[in-house]
Structures are given as C-alpha cells and as structure tokens.
Amino acid sequence: MGTSQGPTKFNSRRSPALGTNGMVASSQPLASEAGLRILRQGGNAADAAVAMAAALNVTEPTSTGIGGDAFALLFDGEEVQCIMGSGKSPAGMNLDVVRSRGYGDGVPLPFYDALTVTVPGAAAAWHDIVARHGRLSLAEVLAPAIELAENGFPVGPITAHLWEGGLPQLKGGGPHAVDLMKDGTRAPRAGEIMRNPNLANTFRQLVEQGKDGFYKGAIAEAIVEALQAAGSVMTLEDLAGHTTHFEPPICTTYRGMEVWEVPPPTQGITALMALSNLEAAIARDGKGVPEFHSTAHLHDSIECMRLAFSDALQHVADPRLATVPTSTLLSKEYAAKRCEMLDPSKAVAVEAGRPDTGADTVYFCVVDGDGMGCSMINSNYMGFGTGIVPRGCGFTLQNRGHNFSLDPKHPNCVGPSKRPYHTIIPGLCTYPSKGAGEKRVLANCFGVMGGFMQPQGHMxxxxxxxxxxxxxxxxxxAPRFCVEGVGDTASAEDVARSKVLVEEGISEEVKAELEGMGHTITGPLTGYSRQVFGRGQIIKRDPETGTLWGGSDPRADGLAIGW
Incomplete structure (x- = not known):
C-alpha cells in the first residue's frame, strides 16, 4: 500500500554533493544509483549517462522513455561532441493530411493525436553513444534498468503525482497502456512497487539485436500497428530509415566561459541568444551586474529571454529543409543590435528580427574521474507523450510533432520526413584554451527540463x-521566472501574448514594480505548481583540484551523488 501524503512543501535545504572520482545527477535517486554503479564498474560518463536514461524510462515514465527522443553533449577531454537523437515525421505526413482531419487554418492539432508522433530517436542514440564513446557493452549499461523493470521499484512522490495527472493520457492511448498502470487500472501511489517486464524485454531486444531490435522486427511492427490504428501515417519504412545525427554543437561565450548547446532544429540557440542579449543589456546599462532578483535584474532577464524567443520561433526549423541563419543569430553584434530596442524602464513590444541569411522531460548528467562530461536529455515531450503504448513494449510514444507550425509560410511548417522545432536541450560549459597548444577544460554539465522553460532555465x-x-x-x-505561452502556436507572435510566471521567493515588491513596468505577472506559484519552472541538474568540475560539485533540483525527486 502506498504512502498517503499531504501537500508537498519545497522548503528544505540541501548542500551540493561533492566527489573526485565521478558524479551523477538525475531526477530519480534509483537512476542516479544506476549511473554511479556503471562508473564504479569501470564505465565512463557516456556509459553512465545511457544507464541513467534507461533507468529513468523505468522510474519516471511520466516524462521520458525509449519511445521519445534524446540529445547529448559530450566533452571527451579535448572537444565537445554533439549527438542528435531526434526522428523525422513520416514520409506521408504533410499539411494536407492534417487539414483532412479538420485541423489547421486556426484549429490546432490536438496535443495527443497520433499524427504528432515522429520517429523515436532515443533507442538509436543510446546505442550509438555507448558504441562510439563508451567503455562497456550495451548489455552492461542497460543491466540496471532491466533489473528495475523486472524486479520493480518504489515510485517517488512527485512521480506519483505526475502519474496520476497523466492517467487520462494513458487511458486514451489504447489497450496496451495497462502496462503502465497499477493493476491495469490506476496510477501507482508514492512508495508502491511498480514493475514493467515488457519494457525490460524491449531493452533486451536493443541489447541482443542492436538498433534493428527497435527499428525493425517485432517492436517496429508493434509501433506501426498502434499508430496506424490511432490514425497515424507512420510506416515500417519510416522507422527503418532512422539514423542518429552527429552535428557540430553551437557555442557562445558568457563572462569568459564557453557555453555549448545543441543546434537547430532544437531551441538550444534560444538559450545562447538570451545570454548574449543579457550580456549586451548589462553592458548597455553601464552599472555592472544588478542585485540578484532585483527589479532591474528580472526585467532585463525577462526582456532578453522574450527577445531570444521571438527570433527562435521565427527562424528555427530543420536545417536540412530550411535556411536557418544560425551564425548571425549567435553573433554578439546581432545581440547588441537587438538589445537597442529594449528599454530598462519598461516592457516593450518584441518582434522577430530579420537576420541576414548568409512540458515534460528528464535531464541528467555525469562527469567521470578523467574529466569526461556527458550532458544528456531524454523526453516524451508532454508527460506520457501521446499515451499510446505499442503492444508488448511497455513504453509510450512521444508527441514531438506537436511543435510543427501549421502555417504553410513558416519554415517549421509540418511536412514529410522533417524534424520539428525541438524543445529538449542539454547544456555544457568549458573553460577556453589559454593559448596555442593548450586544451579547453570542462567547467560544468547543466540542464533544466520543461518544454519552452528549458532555455529560460539555462539562462x-x-x-x-x-x-x-x-x-x-x-x-x-533559486526561485525562477517563466515566460509562459511562447510555444502556443510555435510562432514569434506567441511572445507578444505571453505572460510571466514567478516562483515563490521573488518578493511582492519586485513583482509589483515589474507590473508597473508593463509586465503581465502571475504568481508567486507554490507547491506542485512550481513544476512549470522545470527541473534541473548541474555538475561542476574544479579545473585546479578536479573536485566535482553536484546539484539536483528540489522541484523533482532527484539526487546528485559522487564518490
């Protein structure tokens, strides 16, 4: 029998975790333990990150899974590598298909419609990260997750709350969603043991058959069967053609630190633009860094974030099918020019610039004793995604395609074999090389999950x-703000209609002053409502001593631990 609890309070204090031989941080303690176990067995940061990704699929299916997508930034001691594990829309998917179902022309595609499912990229990404960068076999890496799925695990309090909230998704997801219900009928309560033997079998197929064990054969057939029954145009050929992309990461500097993100079609560029905007705004004011969470600090931060979103929502799309002016959007000159329109005394109407064209997820990170860092994120997108569970598989399928625009003139408009604007983004920082022959050094791995909150959390x-x-x-x-509503239609016009949510801990005086400057403020939000501000993990490495400092977000069930 699960434990009955009153309202969860978010007012405890936690010290940072410290270690030297390795550190892991995730939103579930049992997933963190899985990563730590792999490090102790001789695995490196890449191995441990994938072990945590799989363990999180078991322990927090309300946010993540092998039926979703995954991205990673990996610092190998010399350079930052980027692994892009997102899939394309079906080859038969286009705006006409959407319109034939009664959507488009002002009628949005429902959040959990089968048409929102793009090819899941996580399975291939897990396999490829271990094959390219790991030390252990995939069988060793997935062993802790298989054990958790087969033997069961006690459900965490916040996860139980999210599971209950996602029950309607599961009940609308077809007959096999019972795999993710307690006794086939309800959400598990905090402390109850939950098992998922079908998910353990899915992991075994990936181990035994490699990527073909997911993208071809029985699992692929079950995915297509479930999706087509729900109205999708996904085919076996769509799944069989999937590959992980290895792209150059994108980067800017902030306060002398190199900040790395994954490139378009993700919104990593939004976080980098916001940081450059903030740097330009501080320089413009000429008063130095303002007092923390003062009116000036929050006003500048909110405005710089809105400015970044207006550009990202206008220009970010699949770069293989559209022209994305990445280098211009990332330039310091462009940031300085854009910040000229901001007013330090009031909120202004923000529109997308014209550069020359020359909510739920898990974030987790690992740094090993050799200084390799892996910053990784894995997501179903909205909770359980569509809630659709393929027969005998034990996982839900994401709804990532909901981020396509339905505007035929927009570069991110829905289309065949296309990757949508993607919200999930891992982050990583390095100290730049000090001169010729010197190497850059890992500073930290960081990330904050939560849909369009992610670049805001990063900044x-x-x-x-x-x-x-x-x-x-x-x-x-620290309390956060969230510019809410920026992803409502996946267009720059969302920014003008957005409002600002503030978390408990931001003073009423500052809130009132921001309202007086023209910001539409809601809050302060407390309790479970704080989920809107995302859930993050950070591991920092001291370049002189090698000491690792870890933090895990108090808005989740998680844990940072090292040794």
Missing part, C-alpha cells in the same frame, strides 16, 4: 553561477 542557472557565484545546488534552488 537563469548560468546567470546564477557566473554572475552571482552560486554553487550548483544554490543555482538550482
């Missing part, structure tokens, strides 16, 4: 650490 925790000298745990504990 805020980097700002906290670099401008206000917070350790990783303090940077995650």
């Amino acid at each position: 805020q925790v980097i700002n906290n650490m670099l401008d206000y000298s917070m350790d990783p745990q303090a940077a995650l504990d």
Whole structure:
C-alpha cells in the first residue's frame, strides 16, 4: 500500500554533493544509483549517462522513455561532441493530411493525436553513444534498468503525482497502456512497487539485436500497428530509415566561459541568444551586474529571454529543409543590435528580427574521474507523450510533432520526413584554451527540463553561477521566472501574448514594480505548481583540484551523488 501524503512543501535545504572520482545527477535517486554503479564498474560518463536514461524510462515514465527522443553533449577531454537523437515525421505526413482531419487554418492539432508522433530517436542514440564513446557493452549499461523493470521499484512522490495527472493520457492511448498502470487500472501511489517486464524485454531486444531490435522486427511492427490504428501515417519504412545525427554543437561565450548547446532544429540557440542579449543589456546599462532578483535584474532577464524567443520561433526549423541563419543569430553584434530596442524602464513590444541569411522531460548528467562530461536529455515531450503504448513494449510514444507550425509560410511548417522545432536541450560549459597548444577544460554539465522553460532555465542557472557565484545546488534552488505561452502556436507572435510566471521567493515588491513596468505577472506559484519552472541538474568540475560539485533540483525527486 502506498504512502498517503499531504501537500508537498519545497522548503528544505540541501548542500551540493561533492566527489573526485565521478558524479551523477538525475531526477530519480534509483537512476542516479544506476549511473554511479556503471562508473564504479569501470564505465565512463557516456556509459553512465545511457544507464541513467534507461533507468529513468523505468522510474519516471511520466516524462521520458525509449519511445521519445534524446540529445547529448559530450566533452571527451579535448572537444565537445554533439549527438542528435531526434526522428523525422513520416514520409506521408504533410499539411494536407492534417487539414483532412479538420485541423489547421486556426484549429490546432490536438496535443495527443497520433499524427504528432515522429520517429523515436532515443533507442538509436543510446546505442550509438555507448558504441562510439563508451567503455562497456550495451548489455552492461542497460543491466540496471532491466533489473528495475523486472524486479520493480518504489515510485517517488512527485512521480506519483505526475502519474496520476497523466492517467487520462494513458487511458486514451489504447489497450496496451495497462502496462503502465497499477493493476491495469490506476496510477501507482508514492512508495508502491511498480514493475514493467515488457519494457525490460524491449531493452533486451536493443541489447541482443542492436538498433534493428527497435527499428525493425517485432517492436517496429508493434509501433506501426498502434499508430496506424490511432490514425497515424507512420510506416515500417519510416522507422527503418532512422539514423542518429552527429552535428557540430553551437557555442557562445558568457563572462569568459564557453557555453555549448545543441543546434537547430532544437531551441538550444534560444538559450545562447538570451545570454548574449543579457550580456549586451548589462553592458548597455553601464552599472555592472544588478542585485540578484532585483527589479532591474528580472526585467532585463525577462526582456532578453522574450527577445531570444521571438527570433527562435521565427527562424528555427530543420536545417536540412530550411535556411536557418544560425551564425548571425549567435553573433554578439546581432545581440547588441537587438538589445537597442529594449528599454530598462519598461516592457516593450518584441518582434522577430530579420537576420541576414548568409512540458515534460528528464535531464541528467555525469562527469567521470578523467574529466569526461556527458550532458544528456531524454523526453516524451508532454508527460506520457501521446499515451499510446505499442503492444508488448511497455513504453509510450512521444508527441514531438506537436511543435510543427501549421502555417504553410513558416519554415517549421509540418511536412514529410522533417524534424520539428525541438524543445529538449542539454547544456555544457568549458573553460577556453589559454593559448596555442593548450586544451579547453570542462567547467560544468547543466540542464533544466520543461518544454519552452528549458532555455529560460539555462539562462537563469548560468546567470546564477557566473554572475552571482552560486554553487550548483544554490543555482538550482533559486526561485525562477517563466515566460509562459511562447510555444502556443510555435510562432514569434506567441511572445507578444505571453505572460510571466514567478516562483515563490521573488518578493511582492519586485513583482509589483515589474507590473508597473508593463509586465503581465502571475504568481508567486507554490507547491506542485512550481513544476512549470522545470527541473534541473548541474555538475561542476574544479579545473585546479578536479573536485566535482553536484546539484539536483528540489522541484523533482532527484539526487546528485559522487564518490
């Protein structure tokens, strides 16, 4: 029998975790234990990250899974590598298909419609990360997750709350969603043991048959069967043609630190633009870094974030099928020019610039004793995604295609074999090389999950650490703001209609002053409502001593642990 609890309070204090031989951080303690176990068995950061990804699929299916997508940034001691594990829309998917179902022309595609499912990229990404960068076999890496799925695990309190909230998704997801219900009828309660033997079998197929065990054969057939029964145009050929992409990461500098993100079609560029905008705004004001969470600090941060979103929502799309002006959007000159329109005394109407064209997820990270860092994120997108569970597989299928625009003139408009604007983004920072022959050094792995909150969380925790000298745990504990509504139609026009949510801990005086400057403020939000501000993890590495500092977000069930 599960434990009955009153309202969860978010007011405890936690010190940062410390270690030297390795550190892991995730939103589930049992997933963190799985990563730590792999490090102790001789695996490296890449191995441990994939072990945690799979364990999180078991312990937090309300947010993530092998039926979703995954991205990673990996620092190998010399360079930052980027692994892009997102899939394309079906070859038969286009705007006419959407319109034939009664959507488009002002009628949005429903969140959980089978048409929103793109090819899941996580399975291939897990396989390829271990094959290219790991030390152990995939069988060793997935063993902890298989054990958790077969033997069962006690459900965490926040996960139980999210599971209950996602039950309607599962009940609408077809007959096999019972795999993810307690006794086939309900959500598990906090502390109850939950098993998922079908998911354990899915992991075994990936181990025994490699990527073909997921993208061809019985699992692929079950995916297509479930999707086509629900109205999707996904085919076996769509799945069989999937590959992981290995792209150059994108980068900017902030306070002398190199900040790395994954490139378009993700919104990693949004976080980098926001940081450059903030840097330009501070320089423009000429007063130095403002007092933490003062009106000036939050006003500049909100405006710089809105400015970045207006550009990203206008220009980010699949770069293989559209022209994305990445280099211009990332330039410091462009940031300075864009910030000229901002007013330090009031909120302004923000529109997308014209550069020359020359909510739920898990984030987790690992740094091993050799200084290799892996910053990784895995997602179903909205909770259980579509809630659709393929027969005998034990996982749900994501709804990532909901981020396509339905505007035929937009570069991110839905189309065949196309990757949508993608919200999930891992982050990583390095100290730049000091001169010829010198190597860059890992500074930290960081990330904050939560749909369109993610670049906002990235900007805020980097700002906290670099401008206000917070350790990783303090940077995650600090109250946040969220510009809400920016993803409603996947267009730049969303920014003008957006409002600002503030978390408990931001003063009423500052809130009132921001409202007086023209910001539409809601909050302060408390309790479970704080989920909207995302859930993050950070591991920082001291370049002199090699000491690792870890933090895990208090808005989740998670844990950072090292040794």
